[in-house]
Amino acid sequence: xxxxxxxxxxxxxxxxxxxxxxxxxxxxxxxxxxxxxxxxxxxxxxxxxxxxxxxxxxxxxxxxxxxxxxxxxxxxxxxxxxxxxxxxxxxxxxxxxxxxxxxxxxxxxxxxxxxxxxxxxxxxxxxxxxxxxxxxxxxxxxxxxxxxxxxxxxxxxxxxxxxxxxxxxxxxxxxxxxxxxxxxxxxxxxxxxxxxxxxxxxxxxxxxxxxxxxxxxxxxxxxxxxxxxxxxxxxxxxxxxxxxxxxxxxxxxxxxxxxxxxxxxxxxxxxxxxxxxxxxxxxxxxxxxxxxxxxxxxxxxxxxxxxxxxxxxxxxxxxxxxxxxxxxxxxxxxxxxxxxxxxxxxxxxxxxxxxxxxxxxxxxxxxxxxxxxxxxx
Amino acid sequence: xxxxxxxxxxxxxxxxxxxxxxxxxxxxxxxxxxxxxxxxxxxxxxxxxxxxxxxxxxxxxxxxxxxxxxxxxxxxxxxxxxxxxxxxxxxxxxxxxxxxxxxxxxxxxxxxxxxxxxxxxxxxxxxxxxxxxxxxxxxxxxxxxxxxxxxxxxxxxxxxxxxxxxxxxxxxxxxxxxxxxxxxxxxxxxxxxxxxxxxxxxxxxxxxxxxxxxxxxxxxxxxxxxxxxx
Numbered sequence: 379x380x381x382x383x384x385x386x387x388x389x390x391x392x393x394x395x396x397x398x399x400x401x402x403x404x405x406x407x408x409x410x411x412x413x414x415x416x417x418x419x420x421x422x423x424x425x426x427x428x429x430x431x432x433x434x435x436x437x438x439x440x441x442x443x444x445x446x447x448x449x450x451x452x453x454x455x456x457x458x459x460x461x462x463x464x465x466x467x468x469x470x471x472x473x474x475x476x477x478x479x480x481x482x483x484x485x486x487x488x489x490x491x492x493x494x495x496x497x498x499x500x501x502x503x504x505x506x507x508x509x510x511x512x513x514x515x516x517x518x519x520x521x522x523x524x525x526x527x528x529x530x531x532x533x534x535x536x537x538x539x540x541x542x543x544x545x546x547x548x549x550x551x552x553x554x555x556x557x558x559x560x561x562x563x564x565x566x567x568x569x570x571x572x573x574x575x576x577x578x579x580x581x582x583x584x585x586x587x588x589x590x591x592x593x594x595x596x597x598x599x600x601x602x603x604x605x606x607x608x609x610x611x612x613x614x615x616x617x618x619x620x621x622x623x624x625x626x627x628x629x630x631x632x633x634x635x636x637x638x639x640x641x642x643x644x645x646x647x648x649x650x651x652x653x654x655x656x657x658x659x660x661x662x663x664x665x666x667x668x669x670x671x672x673x674x675x676x677x678x679x680x681x682x683x684x685x686x687x688x689x690x691x692x693x694x695x696x697x698x699x700x701x702x703x704x705x706x707x708x709x710x711x712x713x714x715x716x717x718x719x720x721x722x723x724x725x726x727x728x729x730x731x732x733x734x735x736x737x738x739x740x741x742x743x744x745x746x747x748x749x750x751x752x753x754x755x
Numbered sequence: 756x757x758x759x760x761x762x763x764x765x766x767x768x769x770x771x772x773x774x775x776x777x778x779x780x781x782x783x784x785x786x787x788x789x790x791x792x793x794x795x796x797x798x799x800x801x802x803x804x805x806x807x808x809x810x811x812x813x814x815x816x817x818x819x820x821x822x823x824x825x826x827x828x829x830x831x832x833x834x835x836x837x838x839x840x841x842x843x844x845x846x847x848x849x850x851x852x853x854x855x856x857x858x859x860x861x862x863x864x865x866x867x868x869x870x871x872x873x874x875x876x877x878x879x880x881x882x883x884x885x886x887x888x889x890x891x892x893x894x895x896x897x898x899x900x901x902x903x904x905x906x907x908x909x910x911x912x913x914x915x916x917x918x919x920x921x922x923x924x925x926x927x928x929x930x931x932x933x934x935x936x937x938x939x940x941x942x943x944x945x946x947x948x949x950x951x952x953x954x955x956x957x958x959x960x961x962x963x964x965x966x967x968x969x970x971x972x973x974x975x976x977x978x979x980x981x982x983x984x985x
Contacts, residue, residue, distance in 0.1 A: 379858065379865055386853035649849040652810055653910070654838025654866045656831070746830075748810040751845070 384666040387643075394639045398668070399675050401631040402731060406679030407686065408624045409723040414687045414713035415695070416617045420610050422708040425577065427606065428599050432471070432571030433580045435602060436587070437595045451594065454567040460590055461572055464583060468574040472567040510534055628727075629734040632668075637738040640664060647742050648750020657743035664739035665732060672731040676724045683720070687713050756822065757918055757950060758784040758807050763816035763826075765802050765973075776802040778973035779816065784952055786917065789944040791964035792954040799973040800954035801922055807952065808841055808920045809833040821917075838866050842911030844921035844953070848903040850895040856882060856906045857891040863914045881913035882906070885939060901932035908939065912949060921953035925960060937963055 388395045438451050451457065451472075458470045510516060515533045572583075580598035587596045599606070640647065647660055695711040742750075765777040776799045784790060784807070792800050805811040806818060809825060810833075818826045820836060828836075837843075842863075850859045860878035869877070882888055885905040895903055904924060911919045921940070925933030937960045943949045953964075961967055962981075969977040 379861065382858075383851070383853060390853050645849065646851050649845070649851065650862065650866075651834075652808070652837065652843055652849075653863045654834060654914075656834055656866075659866065746811070748805050751810070751849070 380663060380666055381670075384663060384670055387663075387667055388670060391639050391642065394635045394642075395667075395671055397635045398632055398671050398731075399678075401628055401635075402672055402675030402727065403679040403682065405624050405628040406676055406723060406727055407683045409621055409727065410680065410683035410720050411686050411690070411713070412617060412620055413719045413723060414683075414715050415690070415711070416613055417716045417719065418691075418712050418714040419708075420613060421714050422711060424606070424610065426708060427603070428577050429573050431599060431603060433574060433577050433599050434572040434584050434587070435597050435599075436570040436572065436591075437568075439593050439595050441595075451567045451570060453591075454570065457570060457587075457591060457594070460587065461583075464586060465574045465579070468572055471571040471573070473569045473571065625727075625730055629730065632731055632734045633737060636664065636668060636735045637741070639667075640738050640742040644742065644745070644750045648745070648747050651743075651745075651747035652751060657740075660743035661736070661739040664742070665735055668731055668735040669728075672728050676727060680720065680724060684715070687715055756783050756819070757786050757788075758782075758952075759817075759819040759822075760806070760813075761817040761819075763806060763813045763818060765799075765806060765811070766814045776973055777806070777813070780973075780975055782968065782975065782978070784918065784950065786950055787944070787948050788950050788952065788966060789941060789964055790952045790966040790968060791961050792952065792968045792970060793956055793961050794954075794970035795956060798970040800970055802973075803970065804920045804922050804952065804954055807918075808843060809836055838863065839914070840917045842914060842916035842919040842949075844904070844907050844911050844919060844924045846923040846926045848895070848900075848907045848927070850903055850906055850910075852895050855892045855894055856887060856898065856909075859895070859906055860909045860913045863910060867914060877913055878909070881909035884912065884943070885909045899932075900928050901936065904928060904932075904936050905939070908936070908943075912943060912947075916949075918950040918952065921951065923954050923956075925955060925957060930957075930959070933957065934959060 436451065436457060454472055458472075461468050461470050512534055574583075577599065581600060584596045584598040584601075587594075647663075650663075651657075651660060690713045696709070697707055697711055698709045700707050760780050760782040763777055763780045763782075764775070767774040767776055778799075780803065782803075792803060794800050802811070806813055809820070809828065812828075813826050816826065817824060820840070825833070825836070843849075850856075851862065854862065857875070857878045860881050861874050864874040864877055879888070879891065882891055882905075885908050887902060887905050887909065890898065890902065893902075895906070898906065904927075907924075908919075911921075919940075924940070925936055928936060937953075940951050940953070941963055944951050955961060964981070966980045967977070968975055
């Protein structure tokens with residue numbers, strides 16, 4: 379009977395019920411669609427970042443990471459074969475030491491290139507090793523700070539025998555140091571990046587490979603990029619703020635509508651109190667109405683969210699211009715549905731709607747029946 | 756003694772002034788009484804019924820329900836007594852508009868936690884007793900004023916209370932319907948022994964009552980047992 383009464387009251391006070399219904403639908407759609415956009419951004423960015431940094435990074439053990447001269451990986455073919463045997467679609471990317479100057483950061487490359495106005499000087503020893511001479515062009519390869527690869531061409535102006543080159547105005551790199559950069563063997567694999575579709579498997583694969591190749595350092599992304607999750611947590615915080623604003627607006631509308639609705643039927647509720655209902659019954663009656671409305675709102679809202687998100691998943695958000703500036707933002711962002719987040723949204727909104735209906739329900743329940751009936755008795 | 760009032764006063768704040776609605780009333784209502792409280796508008800009839808029905812607390816004095824002092828009773832206890840011992844009939848019927856006649860009658864029984872089948876049976880009997888056995892599933896807006904008040908009476912009697920308090924039950928009815936309602940109440944009083952206390956200022960209805968209490972400015976000015984003519 380309580381349920382029946384609640385449903386009939388919903389239809390009797392249809393206008394107010396509709397206000398709550400629509401408000402809740404808008405809220406759930408806002409929460410779920412923004413959740414999906416955030417989820418899509420996180421997933422795509424994460425994959426881009428991991429692809430760039432390598433879901434698994436393989437290096438030779440014993441190398442000092444700060445040392446510019448590092449030992450290469452001799453058994454690359456064997457490593458690749460083993461990886462492919464475990465994950466056939468894995469993308470094994472060797473970092474090759476180029477037959478040229480290899481420096482560790484973009485700054486050094488720029489210093490060389492800018493400093494010599496795209497022309498450089500090398501020592502006799504180096505020229506011999508590279509089989510290069512004045513007038514030849516060498517390629518400088520470097521990994522930049524973001525993990526990307528920089529390639530620059532530098533023309534050799536002349537070959538020096540010894541000493542420091544202060545080259546006009548800008549260049550300040552000692553020639554011995556530059557030679558040191560160039561002492562690697564050509565064609566040697568310095569490190570291996572391994573990428574595959576399920577980045578969650580990086581940890582288990584790393585452990586497996588570590589057992590197979592004890593001379594190599596095999597580190598999964600989650601050990602190297604410990605701050606990656608906290609980076610995405612920032613996007614979550616933005617989401618939570620947005621959700622908070624949506625919920626705040628929702629709470630105001632719900633409370634106001636429920637309050638108006640109960641005040642409009644003060645007489646009916648006062649009568650029920652007069653004939654012997656407890657305060658709890660009144661609160662329960664009002665909350666049952668809210669629960670019914672919220673249930674159907676969540677059902678309708680989630681359906682709308684699904685339709686909208688599916689549409690957005692087909693169209694996507696285009697960020698090509700932004701993506702050009704950074705390698706970690708996908709050029710086209712596609713939302714992704716995270717069912718767990720959607721369920722959490724629904725549960726949260728349910729609880730939220732009930733919380734904000736409690737005040738009007740308790741207010742009317744606590745009103746002495748004589749006051750509610752004053753004009754009537 | 757079912758209800759007893761000793762020196763009961765009730766004041767209401769009205770802005771910065773205080774309205775003395777009841778100014779020291781001593782009254783006793785016995786089981787099986789059919790009592791009318793008469794008086795002009797503003798004499799305190801409704802306030803007195805509210806006090807007797809435990810819908811309100813007296814400002815001063817003592818109120819007893821079956822010998823138990825209930826002047827300062829808690830809301831929970833007052834609700835319990837109202838639910839189980841008192842029936843109410845209101846001037847404007849106060850039926851729940853979204854419920855059918857039978858559901859309106861079932862409501863106090865539901866609050867008593869009566870089981871479904873028994874509840875329906877009792878509600879049907881109550882509605883049949885007021886002559887509405889054929890309008891069980893009509894909603895209040897599908898009933899005439901007289902029929903609505905009959906449903907209200909059925910609601911009040913369904914729970915078999917010790918006393919029914921009716922506040923001007925005929926005020927919104929035409930004289931003929933009003934008279935038939937009072938006759939119905941009188942019949943129930945006679946046949947089922949239900950105690951009725953109702954307020955009115957309709958002279959024809961006052962004549963029917965066995966006991967007439969007259970209120971004026973919050974005081975009982977007369978309390979007489981009369982020979983009713985029906």
